[in-house]
Amino acid sequence: MARYFYYSDIRSFLRESVEEIFGKLSMNDEYDTAATQKFAWEEEINTMKDVLRTYQDEQGWILFEYTIPRIGKRIDVVLLLRERIFAIEFKAGQEDILHADVDQVLDYALDLKNFHQGSAERMIAPILVPTENDKVSTTCTLSHYDDGIYEPMIANKVALGDVIGRVLGQDIPHKEYKVALRDWVRSRYEPTPTIVEAASALYNQHSVEEITRHEAEGEQLDRTTKYVMQVIHETKERKGKSICFVTGVPGAGKTLVGLNVAIKQSDQETDGKRDLAVYLSGNGPLVAVLTEALARDKQRQEKEKGNRYNITTARREVSQFIQIIHRYRDQMLGKLKTPIRDGIVEIDPEKELRDKHAGYAEVENIAIFDEAQRSWDQEHLASWLKRKKGVNDFPMSEGEFLIWSLDQREDWAVIVCLVGGGQEINTGEAGIGEWVRAMNETFPDWNVYISNQLTEKEYAEGQVAEMLEEHKNVVFSDDLHLAVSMRSFRAESLSRMVHYLLDCDAPKVRETYQEIKDRYPIVLTRDLEKAKDWLRERARGSERYGMLVSSKGYRLKPLAIDVRCKPDTVHWFLDDIDDVRSSLFLEDAASEFDVQGLELDWTCLVWDADFRYKNGTWDFYEFKGGCRWNKIKKEERQAYQLNAYRVLLTRARQGMVICIPEGNPEDHTRQPEFYDCTYKYLKQLGFEEI
Numbered sequence: 001m002a003r004y005f006y007y008s009d010i011r012s013f014l015r016e017s018v019e020e021i022f023g024k025l026s027m028n029d030e031y032d033t034a035a036t037q038k039f040a041w042e043e044e045i046n047t048m049k050d051v052l053r054t055y056q057d058e059q060g061w062i063l064f065e066y067t068i069p070r071i072g073k074r075i076d077v078v079l080l081l082r083e084r085i086f087a088i089e090f091k092a093g094q095e096d097i098l099h100a101d102v103d104q105v106l107d108y109a110l111d112l113k114n115f116h117q118g119s120a121e122r123m124i125a126p127i128l129v130p131t132e133n134d135k136v137s138t139t140c141t142l143s144h145y146d147d148g149i150y151e152p153m154i155a156n157k158v159a160l161g162d163v164i165g166r167v168l169g170q171d172i173p174h175k176e177y178k179v180a181l182r183d184w185v186r187s188r189y190e191p192t193p194t195i196v197e198a199a200s201a202l203y204n205q206h207s208v209e210e211i212t213r214h215e216a217e218g219e220q221l222d223r224t225t226k227y228v229m230q231v232i233h234e235t236k237e238r239k240g241k242s243i244c245f246v247t248g249v250p251g252a253g254k255t256l257v258g259l260n261v262a263i264k265q266s267d268q269e270t271d272g273k274r275d276l277a278v279y280l281s282g283n284g285p286l287v288a289v290l291t292e293a294l295a296r297d298k299q300r301q302e303k304e305k306g307n308r309y310n311i312t313t314a315r316r317e318v319s320q321f322i323q324i325i326h327r328y329r330d331q332m333l334g335k336l337k338t339p340i341r342d343g344i345v346e347i348d349p350e351k352e353l354r355d356k357h358a359g360y361a362e363v364e365n366i367a368i369f370d371e372a373q374r375s376w377d378q379e380h381l382a383s384w385l386k387r388k389k390g391v392n393d394f395p396m397s398e399g400e401f402l403i404w405s406l407d408q409r410e411d412w413a414v415i416v417c418l419v420g421g422g423q424e425i426n427t428g429e430a431g432i433g434e435w436v437r438a439m440n441e442t443f444p445d446w447n448v449y450i451s452n453q454l455t456e457k458e459y460a461e462g463q464v465a466e467m468l469e470e471h472k473n474v475v476f477s478d479d480l481h482l483a484v485s486m487r488s489f490r491a492e493s494l495s496r497m498v499h500y501l502l503d504c505d506a507p508k509v510r511e512t513y514q515e516i517k518d519r520y521p522i523v524l525t526r527d528l529e530k531a532k533d534w535l536r537e538r539a540r541g542s543e544r545y546g547m548l549v550s551s552k553g554y555r556l557k558p559l560a561i562d563v564r565c566k567p568d569t570v571h572w573f574l575d576d577i578d579d580v581r582s583s584l585f586l587e588d589a590a591s592e593f594d595v596q597g598l599e600l601d602w603t604c605l606v607w608d609a610d611f612r613y614k615n616g617t618w619d620f621y622e623f624k625g626g627c628r629w630n631k632i633k634k635e636e637r638q639a640y641q642l643n644a645y646r647v648l649l650t651r652a653r654q655g656m657v658i659c660i661p662e663g664n665p666e667d668h669t670r671q672p673e674f675y676d677c678t679y680k681y682l683k684q685l686g687f688e689e690i
Contacts, residue, residue: 005065018045040092051161075108085124094130102152106541109149118179118187125150125167131157140167194599196293203294225260227479232414243415247451248482254418258368262321277366280325285569286597287324292570294318332405343395361408372417373432375399400438447473451480498649509685521655522687531604531659532586545602546583548648551591553608554623561589592647603652607660609674613681
């Protein structure tokens with residue numbers, strides 16, 4: 001499928017009539033073209049014809065409605081002329097210059113520069129055209145970032161040709177381009193989207209290949225998705241029950257596979273009936289942010305088509321296939337007979353009417369569990385149910401109960417477990433071995449489709465193959481393992497560098513940072529206001545930035561950061577700079593619990609005295625009783641604190657500032673020595689002071 005609605009060389013474009021061009025645009029539009037869109041296209045076509053008559057004898061090309069899959073939008077016009085790229089956004093009939101519109105056209109330029117092969121080496125000019133505005137940019141200035149992008153320019157429909165002429169009149173470096181301008185339209189788009197952008201793109205019917213940076217990434221995600229979809233199809237055909245275990249290296253896209261399966265399945269109908277799939281995650285902030293982002297996208301699209309569409313309706317539609325795992329689990333718990341006797345879990349027929357297809361199960365035939373290895377063990381779940389729900393003597397682990405829940409269906413069911421390996425297991429997390437044990441002991445009739453990598457040591461200490469020897473229906477497949485990491489487009493080595501930093505291996509940190517510092521700056525300061533200014537100066541367009549803190553950073557209150565005041569993660573991640581709840585307002589700081597699984601472009605990590613460098617190692621503290629820091633001595637809790645800072649240090653896609661306060665000699669809870677050694681350690685790693 002072409003990424004544009006219309007493409008032509010300049011000479012052919014000028015020869016074609018407005019009606020012919022409009023017809024091609026309409027033919028490629030997936031929606032019924034509204035009258036407002038028709039008016040906009042006609043104005044854009046006529047304006048560009050006026051502009052390009054000057055260049056009719058030159059070699060150049062024009063595209064209308066060029067799709068940027070990473071951000072799910074289309075550039076109105078792309079003009080390719082004299083080795084320059086013009087990204088032009090029209091606002092038909094508009095007089096005002098809106099800040100959001102300027103950001104929009106700059107976002108297009110940044111996206112092309114960062115992710116499009118044919119654009120990476122070329123000068124890019126973003127131009128906003130509010131057609132009825134009387135203000136026109138009189139200068140064209142390259143960004144101080146020195147990356148070949150001009151500062152956004154403004155032109156009305158009459159002055160657009162003059163603005164383009166000024167850009168063309170500036171000298172550009174003579175070079176041999178890797179991608180010829182005539183091949184620009186065929187050049188590969190290599191995005192590295194955030195999980196929110198990727199989910200939005202998938203929800204808007206883009207393929208996984210379109211939202212991945214390299215062919216290998218797109219191919220493996222597509223291959224794994226197809227394998228899982230085939231298991232679903234075969235299981236339905238034979239009216240059986242199946243479970244799939246999908247593994248992957250860190251950052252390989254396991255969550256994307258889960259979302260892709262849920263979205264694809266939700267679009268399929270058989271005899272007018274959908275076989276629903278639900279993506280379940282224990283990461284509450286991730287679920288909330290994804291749900292709201294997709295709902296807002298849905299509402300925006302419907303409005304663009306001229307339809308009235310309530311945001312509540314959009315949220316309800318999205319929540320059909322993305323849910324917090326505890327909500328799904330508690331729904332099933334509400335159907336049980338209580339009290340539980342003799343360790344037997346039974347449905348209470350008085351509590352919910354039986355569905356002829358689902359039995360007493362939920363409505364979905366397919367459940368996708370992200371981070372399945374983190375489901376709770378029996379002891380932890382039983383303790384929680386006793387304290388929070390008044391349910392005593394619960395006999396199952398969370399994994400076993402979730403399988404049991406799908407087993408209540410009378411027709412068929414498929415479970416997809418997305419499994420991460422090599423991660424420390426926190427208290428109460430059962431690991432993948434518990435799922436395998438449940439399959440062996442309680443559900444021997446289920447078919448098991450398993451990644452061949454699940455036999456490796458990082459999964460259940462390498463005991464998975466041995467545990468499954470007794471099971472009669474097991475299929476191992478390479479297609480259920482994601483082997484290619486979808487790395488940050490700026491800093492492929494960031495995770496490795498953070499690993500060395502937390503291991504106190506200074507020489508390796510310095511060596512690794514040299515590889516990334518030109519693309520991924522890390523700076524230090526002891527002044528929070530300087531840190532905030534650095535963030536504001538770095539971000540362009542709609543790039544997001546925000547403050548991060550450890551959940552144990554209790555002595556940042558003198559800096560107006562109170563970790564007990566939790567941000568509203570939906571507003572923090574999605575709203576713009578005018579909303580005080582937004583990350584961009586730099587008032588609310590998010591902890592590791594709020595940002596795990598999510599990302600910002602730029603971050604400020606405000607480092608408290610809960611995690612201190614001293615004599616070549618780390619000391620771990622928690623603030624107790626409102627008056628003192630107590631040392632954390634349990635290894636398990638130390639590991640958790642280390643991992644909290646691992647999360648905080650890896651949330652930025654483009655760069656970060658680390659702010660370590662000076663402390664206060666008159667405050668016994670904020671003595672300068674609590675902070676100084678950490679600052680000196682980070683400084684000697686080569687991070688620049690500001």
